[in-house]
Amino acid sequence: MKICVYGAGAVGGYLGAKLAMAGADVSLIARGAHLEAMKRDGLRLVSGGETTTIPVRATDDPAELGPQDHVIVTMKAHSAPPVAASMAPLLAGGGAVTMAVNGVPWWYFHGIGGPLEGRRIAAVDPGDAQWTHIGPRNTLGCVVYVAADTPAPGVIGHGGGNRFLLGEPAGGTSPRIEALSAALTAAGLDAPVRPDIRQDVWTKLWGNLSFNPVSALTGATLAQLGAHDGARAVIRAMMIEAQAIGEKLGVAFPVSVDERLAGGAKVGAHKSSMLQDFEKGRPMEIGAILTAVQELGRATETPTPVIDMVQGLVDLRDLTNTGRI
Incomplete structure (x- = not known):
């Protein structure tokens, strides 16, 4: 083969x-x-x-x-x-x-x-x-x-x-x-x-779509995000919006939002892949991890106000960081 x-x-x-x-x-x-x-x-x-x-x-x-x-x-x-x-x-x-x-x-x-x-x-x-x-x-x-x-x-x-x-x-x-x-x-x-590979897609995506962009905007590790009340609230809200989309698409989430959030924070002093790309001046994987979730929200008629705000901010941060604007 x-x-x-x-x-x-x-x-x-x-x-x-x-x-x-x-x-x-x-x-x-x-x-x-x-x-x-x-x-x-x-x-x-x-x-x-x-x-x-x-x-x-x-x-x-x-x-x-x-x-x-x-x-x-x-x-x-x-x-x-x-x-x-x-x-x-x-x-x-x-x-x-x-x-x-x-x-x-x-x-x-x-x-x-x-x-x-x-x-x-x-x-x-x-x-x-x-x-x-x-x-x-x-x-x-x-x-x-x-x-x-x-x-x-x-x-x-x-x-x-x-x-x-x-x-x-x-x-x-x-x-x-x-x-x-x-x-x-x-x-x-x-x-x-x-x-059902879509279940596995969402299990990983659920954390990536929330922790990754917030880490890129703040420069914080996963542990720091989990320990900060304001950041944790934003991440939690994004997870709740994403869960609503996934469930409309037939996805059964294996743990609660708070359990998933705690699990991400327990990873420790780790920089997300999006933050690593940002620090190296590379384009970040915003489209597949965040913008696509917005599209799924529209497809399922699910509001995503917090995801929308974070996506707008991290998209601009990506453009300025790579000199495309």
Whole structure:
């Protein structure tokens, strides 16, 4: 089975390293200095205090790799639509695309049934680029729980976690997703096939859509946010609004708002991924994590006044931080 990891940065590099170490036929798509370092020196994985150097096949040109059985996209959500068309050589044989990307997935309304079936989400797929060039029928869902970074080009620092929850958008299982689960499991990853991947999407999204933007606006860690009455009130209100949306879409939340809030705060002195991107001057994943939830609110006729206010502020902060306004 041929597997391509598209966007082999922190999470994708970790995934690619684990697959390569297990002997899988895996290729990585990356760019810039990170790509050049992997070509020259191999991919170095720092995990558990040990450094392992793994020879990998890496390129920035999908046409070099040919058709794949599975393409796993591990990019930032806003980086995926512009490259959707370039995946054509990888998908020529009818392979599946697994979207291991944060936030609301662009395929969310495929296979959901009811009046919202087939609805597009502009915040994560402007111009329907992924819907058109990848196609929801070719897509698998994935929710990732991995802490990783790229401290230097060609180097992946693994801080913990190895979960890649997999799911068919229409639910249930299939030979293609079972094969992918088996390949990831053989690489030492926790990759179960979930009966309803949307439940897992919301479990992670619930915390990300609230903690992440507030942390980016304040510069606070998760522990600091949880300890501050004002910030905690804003986060709680955002969670309540999001829960109302999710429940209208058939999602059953496994814990209460207050339990989820407390769980986020217990993570400790951790900077959210959105805050980390802000501090590095990178565009933040606002569209998939926050703006898309606004769209789901409109689709379900659910008011989102607090989410709307925070989205407006963090969007402006992102524009000024990256010099786009």
